[in-house]
Amino acid sequence: MAIVVWDGSLAIGVDIIDTQHRELFRIINSFHDKIGREEDCFALAVVLDSLKNYVHYHFNMEERLLDLSGCPELESHRGAHRAFMVLVERYASQQENVTGAELLKLQSFLIDWLTSHISGEDFRLKDYLTPGPDFQA
Ligand SMILES: [Fe+2]
Numbered sequence: 001m002a003i004v005v006w007d008g009s010l011a012i013g014v015d016i017i018d019t020q021h022r023e024l025f026r027i028i029n030s031f032h033d034k035i036g037r038e039e040d041c042f043a044l045a046v047v048l049d050s051l052k053n054y055v056h057y058h059f060n061m062e063e064r065l066l067d068l069s070g071c072p073e074l075e076s077h078r079g080a081h082r083a084f085m086v087l088v089e090r091y092a093s094q095q096e097n098v099t100g101a102e103l104l105k106l107q108s109f110l111i112d113w114l115t116s117h118i119s120g121e122d123f124r125l126k127d128y129l130t131p132g133p134d135f136q137a
Pocket residue numbers: 062077081117121122
């Protein structure tokens with residue numbers, strides 16, 4: 001069952017970014033499905049790895065768009081992305097030693113951070129995140 005549902009209130013109005021945010025939510029729901037199934041720790045590792053890879057890909061694209069549009073807040077936005085990435089990478093690399101309670105904490109953190117980052121920072125910078133006609137995804 002889904003723990004977090006993407007809805008129109010989280011749309012920033014840039015299709016390519018909204019599609020990627022929806023995919024992040026889909027991966028978090030898949031992560032949620034795997035927590036608590038001890039027999040399935042391999043599946044949990046796979047989900048955490050795909051979360052890490054997709055977040056990396058998505059943040060990179062946002063930063064490229066901010067860079068191309070000359071956003072004056074590129075560096076602070078990049079810093080927020082990095083801090084989030086460090087935490088996800090730490091869990092992804094040590095997930096076999098992480099307790100169920102810590103995984104639930106990670107889940108809450110992922111949901112809280114992403115929803116507030118999307119509706120706050122990404123929404124505020126949406127004009128800078130809009131790709132030009134020549135942008136290659
Ligand atoms: Fe962002």
